[in-house]
Amino acid sequence: xxxxxxxxxxxxDFPKGLRVLLLDGDSNSAAEIKTKLEEMEYVVVTxxxxxDALLAISSEPxxxxxxxxxxxxxxxxxxxxxxxxxxxxxTIMISNIHCLSTMMKCIELGAIEFxxxxxxxxxxxxxxxHVVHKAFNAGGNxxxxxxxxxxxSVASILHLxxxxxxxxxxxxxxxxxxxxxNVDDHELLLLPEGSDKYxxxxxxxxxxxxxxxxxxxxxxxxxxxxxxxxxxxxxxxxCTAQVENSQLSDKExxxxxxxxxxxxxxxSNVDHELxxxxxxxxxxxxxxxxxxxxxxxxxxxxxxxxKVDWTPELHRKFVQAVEQLGVxxxxxxxxxxxxxxxxxxxxxxxxxxxxxRMHKRHILPKExxxxxxxxxxxxxxxxxxxxxxxxxxxxxxxxSNHVMPVAPIGSWGHMACPSPGVQMWAPPxxxxxxRPPETWPWKSYLGVHGEAWGCPVTPPPPxxxxxxxxxxxxxxxxxxxxxxxxxxxxxxxxxxxxDEEIDKVVKEAISKPWLPLPxxxxxPSTESVLSELSRQQISTTPFHINGSKLLH
DNA sequence: AGTTAAATAT
DNA sequence: TATATTTAAC
Numbered sequence: 001x002x003x004x005x006x007x008x009x010x011x012x013d014f015p016k017g018l019r020v021l022l023l024d025g026d027s028n029s030a031a032e033i034k035t036k037l038e039e040m041e042y043v044v045v046t047x048x049x050x051x052d053a054l055l056a057i058s059s060e061p062x063x064x065x066x067x068x069x070x071x072x073x074x075x076x077x078x079x080x081x082x083x084x085x086x087x088x089x090x091t092i093m094i095s096n097i098h099c100l101s102t103m104m105k106c107i108e109l110g111a112i113e114f115x116x117x118x119x120x121x122x123x124x125x126x127x128x129x130h131v132v133h134k135a136f137n138a139g140g141n142x143x144x145x146x147x148x149x150x151x152x153s154v155a156s157i158l159h160l161x162x163x164x165x166x167x168x169x170x171x172x173x174x175x176x177x178x179x180x181x182n183v184d185d186h187e188l189l190l191l192p193e194g195s196d197k198y199x200x201x202x203x204x205x206x207x208x209x210x211x212x213x214x215x216x217x218x219x220x221x222x223x224x225x226x227x228x229x230x231x232x233x234x235x236x237x238x239c240t241a242q243v244e245n246s247q248l249s250d251k252e253x254x255x256x257x258x259x260x261x262x263x264x265x266x267x268s269n270v271d272h273e274l275x276x277x278x279x280x281x282x283x284x285x286x287x288x289x290x291x292x293x294x295x296x297x298x299x300x301x302x303x304x305x306x307k308v309d310w311t312p313e314l315h316r317k318f319v320q321a322v323e324q325l326g327v328x329x330x331x332x333x334x335x336x337x338x339x340x341x342x343x344x345x346x347x348x349x350x351x352x353x354x355x356x357r358m359h360k361r362h363i364l365p366k367e368x369x370x371x372x373x374x375x376x377x378x379x380x381x382x383x384x385x386x387x388x389x390x391x392x393x394x395x396x397x398x399x400s401n402h403v404m405p406v407a408p409i410g411s412w413g414h415m416a417c418p419s420p421g422v423q424m425w426a427p428p429x430x431x432x433x434x435r436p437p438e439t440w441p442w443k444s445y446l447g448v449h450g451e452a453w454g455c456p457v458t459p460p461p462p463x464x465x466x467x468x469x470x471x472x473x474x475x476x477x478x479x480x481x482x483x484x485x486x487x488x489x490x491x492x493x494x495x496x497x498x499d500e501e502i503d504k505v506v507k508e509a510i511s512k513p514w515l516p517l518p519x520x521x522x523x524p525s526t527e528s529v530l531s532e533l534s535r536q537q538i539s540t541t542p543f544h545i546n547g548s549k550l551l552h
Numbered sequence: 553a554g555t556t557a558a559a560t561a562t
Numbered sequence: 563t564a565t566a567t568t569t570a571a572c
Contacts, residue, residue: 307561307567331554350554351567357555 014150015128016041019063021089023053023082024070033068033094033119040125050074054085064089065131065150068124070117071095071102083109090130094119308348317341318352 024030034044047053067089074082093106093114103114112130135150321338322330332350
């Protein structure tokens, strides 16, 4: 029997070990096919006689996972004894002769596929797809016992993919946290960039099983990466909401990092042809696959890296991490640790951090900002969507409740607010109207997305050990240059320039607390600070975080 | 390792 | 063309 627990467990390298019944009256042909199958590490038992084959099956029903039957070995005047007798076993018919009616007859009788000889290696290699397909799609619950182990194995593999990824032996485990822990986490999305999600299987007939099959294929073929030792890659997915529309969304992906060392080899090319027709055209990078399967698939393949899709969730984690660490300590490695997203690399974080910082500074690549004049893009829309720019973390006393949302874009506000436990002024529950929903603002243009960058991370988790960190953040009170009340948003245009200036100044002040405050900024009164701390039930004050002193 | 700029991919 | 990410460089 195939179905022992050990089988399931040990069958990590599925489909290797798949047991194939080969029935072909032509011994030469049989030998040839058998050889090919064995090269793929399938276990083949050849029968030249149909009765022997049927006998073997009847005596040990679970002996085989799939059968390959040469038509003439089974055809008795139009009746296919084997097919009629063996309904549970996925059977692939093969023939030298191309006879449509025979093909149809076989399919009608349950053959899962009809192939013309000589059977290509690719076809043979992919016979497992039928097995998996049948295991998952057998009508009703009637899954042949011989396929149960496969089903479980596949399920197990797919599942593993999501949960464990430790990959290599030496990978540090710092990040073991599974991304799935949180309900809503969908972390990285792997996007197969191509558009197609699930390429068609080798066989046309299947419909539903495809996705699964393809996934398997992907898993098997590609693999995971490797990375420098820092992290592992894989990712996962859990997708959620978006899943519905696109198929792709489910998988998340990530790619890896550069130095991969493993050599994974070459096994991968196998199926490309089957699937990626679309992808192929573009660079190979597109073929991202999910690598999360640490185990099964270690074979690495081409080491292309998948692009990390900074989904809102992922970004949220990122921002939260940054906030917890505080500006000065928000470095890639630490952020990465806090994020606990598997598969994400330090480089990925660094890159995102770079972008994040730029946004915070309102430095869009093109913008001309004194120090950042990279004048690539001379004109930028001068319209800044964000409302006002409260640049202070501490809200003016008079607005203590009114939570003023921090300026979306590069504002610093987010730093203060989101931190867990320390929800400063930003009122978590309801954001002001202008605040873009959780959508993906930043995927759009300028102002729009920008908001996602600066906006507070949503829900401050209960209490985080770092909750106190944020304090050192902006405690300055901004003397509104526009001379308007905080609650009133001046026209965007008016603010733009000033805002950028302000952000810059504030940033400077925060990062260099030892320097005198620039004009326009005034420190909050001790009273207001204490009051705020008190309100937040913070009794102790860090004297220095990053070397900066808050108050004492 | 962290930043930042340049290169690429979409 | 602009943007989002990755790579390369420092």
